Amino acid sequence: MSELLERVDALQNVISKLVHRYQKLQRQNEVLITENEQLKHEQKDLKILLENWEAKYSTLKTANAMLGSNEYKRETKLKINTMMRELDACITQLAD
Numbered sequence: 001m002s003e004l005l006e007r008v009d010a011l012q013n014v015i016s017k018l019v020h021r022y023q024k025l026q027r028q029n030e031v032l033i034t035e036n037e038q039l040k041h042e043q044k045d046l047k048i049l050l051e052n053w054e055a056k057y058s059t060l061k062t063a064n065a066m067l068g069s070n071e072y073k074r075e076t077k078l079k080i081n082t083m084m085r086e087l088d089a090c091i092t093q094l095a096d
Contacts (some may be wrong), residue, residue: 061075062075062076062079088094
């Protein structure tokens with residue numbers, strides 16, 4: 001009978017440790033989920049910031065080319081030609 005009680009006590013001990021371990025892992029999981037959400041939000045903000053800086057850089061390149069800088073002249077000409085084609089397409093659509 002005492003052997004049975006020892007086994008029951010051992011099982012209770014093991015179960016208690018497993019429950020404690022499960023609760024600890026659950027808390028860690030919650031912390032990691034929160035951190036993951038924060039990092040996703042930060043990544044989204046950084047992506048928006050990068051897009052804004054890229055737009056500003058593009059505008060600056062175009063402005064430099066228009067001010068006479070030879071470095072971005074070709075890109076600016078191509079961009080202007082693209083805009084002209086788009087404008088012509090819009091005018092054609094309005095005329096129809």
